[in-house]
Amino acid sequence: MDVLLNNLDLFVLGFANTVLMFAVSAVFSLLLGVVIGVLRISPSSSMRAVGTTYVNLLRNTPLALLMMFFALGYPKLGLPALDYTTLAIIALVLYTASYVAEVFRSGINSIHVGQTEAARAIGLTFDQVITVVLVPQAFRNVVPPLISVFIALLKNTTVASGFSVMQAGAISANMSERGENLLATLLWVAFFFFLLVMGLAAVQRKFERKWAQS
């Protein structure tokens, strides 16, 4: 307990940054992921190719490598300087969006093709078919797996430790500088992650139960 209480500043700062990184990344990866997901189901084959290439490329790149590219590569590009936290968030967003896109796509594909055909047959445009007919029906198929993607995102924020971004995954490194017991620290960090993940999982279960009934 002392390990925690004596270093509360570090824990609070670390987890506050984790939650912040998580929230910002979640919002932007949702937006980008839906755009990529729409590309993946577009009637235009070139749009589909763009979406597919994106997903294949990003899903098959280890996140740590992607972060390394942003942390080490980006500053060499001569673009406006960004701090490591922002770069880590960009890497997380690009990576997570590929998973969001796949969840979105399979949710849409789970809807019977007749729904799309009927919608197109009365003259709805592609975006109307998606927003008015498909998304409302796919919603319940999309939200639970989407929360799984976000749970993975929450854990993935710790990968940013390697790039001196102060967040929960970096608490232990700072603690060892203070001469604290490493194992106890790690257990506390794991415990708080566990609580956060349990929170998301509880939301997930709530949706699943609600929709299982109807």
Next chain:
Amino acid sequence: MDLNNTVSIPSLTATNPLVILNKVNKFYGENHVLRDVNTIVNRGEIVALIGPSGAGKSTLCRAINRLETISSGDIFIDGVALPDEGRELATLRADVGMVFQSFNLFAHKTVLENVMLGPVMVRRTKKSDARALALEHLDRVGVADQADKMPSQLSGGQQQRVAIARALAMGPKLMLFDEPTSALDPEMVSEVLDVMLALAKTGMTMVTVTHEMGFAREAADRIIFMADGQIVEEATPTEFFSAPKTTRARDFLQKVLAR
């Protein structure tokens, strides 16, 4: 270019063409499912598309509103070549009603909302006007009392009548039916056919893929008999049913009429 002169249909004259199919071909991979299909559907005409399973009837029907793309040839509706996927095609589809074998009512919307959706989203009709329009069409097909139910609460026959109302609410120039009664329990077939017969009497142009020979005989102005992706025979119902010209048509009729 005068299309009427470039498309020749033996024994049939295009007096007032609404749909023109010119050398339409379609491949699924190696499978040549539509072979040089030429025909014209005149305004107000009722065409019954019949033939054995796998003949290409659904593919042809769906090609007319471009739910299925074709590999070569031209399709014109009301003088306009079918455009590529996009806003223009959507506008054209709004004028072509389609009724599917499996009804395809929007599962998350009530019966009334199903019928209102097109007028509101596509025609930009005011909600209150769209509601009145939808109720009028639901009444016309005899299911106005089901307006506030979800599609899954209706029988197949009722769902199909709602699907017809949904198409009619757009005020289409042309109605396409792809085996509208094939998914129905036998006792519900006639309630849907009755609606279609009534519609045929209003002067609507209709292309109907059907296995209901009674309907084809009674309602159609012309029978198109297809087999192996080709139009094998085109004739009036009287000609076709009493004196089919080809062995394929004779064999087919023997089989279906024996049932």
